[in-house]
Amino acid sequence: GAGVSQSPSNKVTEKGKDVELRCDPISGHTALYWYRQSLGQGLEFLIYFQGNSAPDKSGLPSDRFSAERTGGSVSTLTIQRTQQEDSAVYLCASKEGNQPQHFGDGTRLSIL
Amino acid sequence: LAKTTQPISMDSYEGQEVNITCSHNNIATNDYITWYQQFPSQGPRFIIQGYKTKVTNEVASLFIPADRKSSTLSLPRVSLSDTAVYYCLVGDRRGISGTYKYIFGTGTRLKVLA
Numbered sequence: 001g002a003g004v005s006q007s008p009s010n011k012v013t014e015k016g017k018d019v020e021l022r023c024d025p026i027s028g029h030t031a032l033y034w035y036r037q038s039l040g041q042g043l044e045f046l047i048y049f050q051g052n053s054a055p056d057k058s059g060l061p062s063d064r065f066s067a068e069r070t071g072g073s074v075s076t077l078t079i080q081r082t083q084q085e086d087s088a089v090y091l092c093a094s095k096e097g098n099q100p101q102h103f104g105d106g107t108r109l110s111i112l
Numbered sequence: 113l114a115k116t117t118q119p120i121s122m123d124s125y126e127g128q129e130v131n132i133t134c135s136h137n138n139i140a141t142n143d144y145i146t147w148y149q150q151f152p153s154q155g156p157r158f159i160i161q162g163y164k165t166k167v168t169n170e171v172a173s174l175f176i177p178a179d180r181k182s183s184t185l186s187l188p189r190v191s192l193s194d195t196a197v198y199y200c201l202v203g204d205r206r207g208i209s210g211t212y213k214y215i216f217g218t219g220t221r222l223k224v225l226a
Contacts (some may be wrong), residue, residue, distance in 0.1 A: 004155075033214065038156050043156075043199065043216035059213055091155055101201070101214075103155035 004104035014083060014111045021077040023106045024040050025094030032075050033101060034067060037059065038088035049075065079109075085099045114198060116217040127155045130187045134200030134217045136180040143203030143212070145176060145183045150197045150219075159185065159198075161179045 005024040025032050034046040039090055049055045049069040060066070063084075069075040079086055088109050093101035116136040124130045136145075144163050148156035160167060162174040162183070173186040183200060200217040 007131070035214075035216075042218055045214045045216070056212070067197070093155075098144065100144070100158045100161045103148075104160065105153070105155045 004092055004094055004102055006090075006104035006107050008107060009105065010108045010110075012112065014112050015084060016081055017082045019109065020079065021079075021090050021109070023075045023077070023092030023094075023104065025073065025075070025092070027094075027103055029096045029102075030072065031095045031101075032069055033093040033095075034075070034077050035091040035093070036052035036061075036104070037091055040110055042087075043091070046077070080109045081110045082109075084111045116202060116215050118198075118200065118217040118220045121221040121223070123225060124190055125225050126191055127189050130190050130194075130222060131184050132198050132220045132222070133182055133184045134202075135182045136200070136202045136217075139181075139202050139204045139215065140209075142205075145174070145180070146183045147172070147174060148199045149194075150152070150199065150203060156199060156201075164174045180223075187200070190222075190224045192224050192226060197220060197221050 004026055007022045030051045033048040036044045036046055046059050047055050047057055064080045083104050084094045087110050089106040091103055091106040093103045097100045118134050119208055122174050130168055146161040147159045150156045150161050160169055160172045160174045162176050163213050167174045175184040198220045204213050204215050
């Protein structure tokens, strides 16, 4: 079946611009997760959504980062006023119940 | 601060058994412990998940001691295609609200030699 889909797969933008990254979870999965993978920091948890509950935003690295999940399905991670240190691969995962998280292949973000 | 650690790298020969340990001794969780394999330019791919003692599937085994402060992934007979980076993932519940964070291990780069 269809896995977690992320778009775009690659994004290059100039410092100071805003970017939106999209995640389409596996159909029926109620939990959705965002991570960041960078050379210096490894895999870093950002935020997760469980059903219709308010997400825990404390893992977001700064107030320039925000995320929403509409209708309990698609999620968007937004980075405002991008900085060079935001360059990384942004990964999304989804799961249902006690099953493991299933990951997409990520969006590679490059800030010039 | 919750932290998970793994060996940085390991080398092995084809056909050998490989064991990779993840230490998560200050994680406060009753969540499952999950292991992933990652190839370049791909997302982590699920290998195995367990809660306690031993779990085995068609590709690996997972050993979790009673104190759950570590876990060991065992790959029984590795092949060249198992060359990848392996990560553990654990949940960590912190604070009065009991909110969860998910913490990846530091990753182990496994190189399988012919």
